[in-house]
Amino acid sequence: MTKLGYYPGCSLEGTASDYGISVRRMARALGWELQEVEDWNCCGASAAHQTNRLLSLSLPARVLALAEEQGITELLVPCAACFSRLIHANKAMQQDPETAKEINDIIEMNYRGTVSVLNLIEALQKYAMPDIAGKVQRKLSKLKVACYYGCLLLRPPKYTEFDDAEQPSSMEDITRALGAEIVDWPFKTECCGAGFSMSNTEAVVDLTHKILENARHHGARVIAVACPMCHSNLDMRQLDVNRRYEKYDIPILFLSQLVGLALGVPEKELALRKHFIKATSLLK
């Protein structure tokens, strides 16, 4: 049995509970045991790193130190923003003893840098591929999927150490193994506006529109994501795009939901109903 540390982060417990529920359900279907970091705190997200460098390192460092104390060596972090903040803190402390000392002093813990942080795609690559293809119970061959990576899973590559920053293909490999049809499209690493969803909605709606337009132009019926902010911008903000530009009806599915569906998990256990844009007709 695969045993992984688990850091859900705040979104997966709230506005992206569909992601949280489907990750746990997918993990169960794959036979993974998830050990949630006890008493974890928020990673600080952009609010910390855009205003206070020390805070942006200390908040994720506390999570890493707790994970280390609790015997976790590999930590699954499905939220792309949490993933980014955790690897930034991890690298800063692993590479520079002075920073490690300073941050350990602030958090009053002694993080030794032994935890490795995995995003959802990496975890699937490592612990579900390639034999996932043999476990598929429901072929998703009717779905034409555009895999959307956004920013923080891939950038900056010297920290993420994952896939190709400009031409990624790992999500496509997994989705293809599930039996879905893959769409080749150039906007898979464009930014959706991320955390500006509330504070600069206009820009987010513009950026989201460009991504939806490009996906549709290349024949996508569904967009797969592995980030709660990408999801909320492409799903919820699709309503605003529909008002300001033209009508789209592209369901946005978390990668965990696609994997779950393919493994035969019932739809209602994957929280698909929580989306603004329904996938119901596509899944019939």
Add this chain to the structure above:
Amino acid sequence: MPNDTAGVTVTGFKAEVERRGRFRLSDCYQCGKCSAGCPMADYMDYLPHQIVRMCQLGEDSLREKVLRSRTIWLCVSCETCSTRCPKDFNIAHLMDVLREMSLKEGMQHPDSANIIAFHKTFKNSIERTGRLNEFPLAVGYKLRSFDLFSDVMKFPKMLTAGKLRFIPHKIKGMDSIKRIFERCEARTKMKKRGKK
């Protein structure tokens, strides 16, 4: 790094940016690739490579232009610039450094009020409970930004989907979170907002 590679003593602004950012501004040779790929460039008053240039020149008059610019608050931290820079200069991190300085000096651009209100409400939630509670974040942000009515139509759906948690979860290690905030703020010597 008080001196650049030519051994010429640089002015205060440039030295401060380099010290805080732990990078060398002269690494940038102004190719403009960062600006070409920036998703927010259309909305900015100065393009990212122009911000870098002003920091390189480091004159006091440019210090104000940079720290009062809209650009630094419009950067969404997508890290496309840092990823593509042929000189491996971390522009996204430069933006973080400049935002921290701008706040410290009370120089933030008036148009950035919404973004700063969002960050402040976000951090308050963590400081009070250890986690981000998105429902209070949305309400608190709306009160702070006076942007009361956008998105209200999405509220019922969020509610029925169980995406809003009304009662915030409070972590056990609140003492440690409080001390983390105190230390980080004391060491960054944050001044109160809005000071000119």
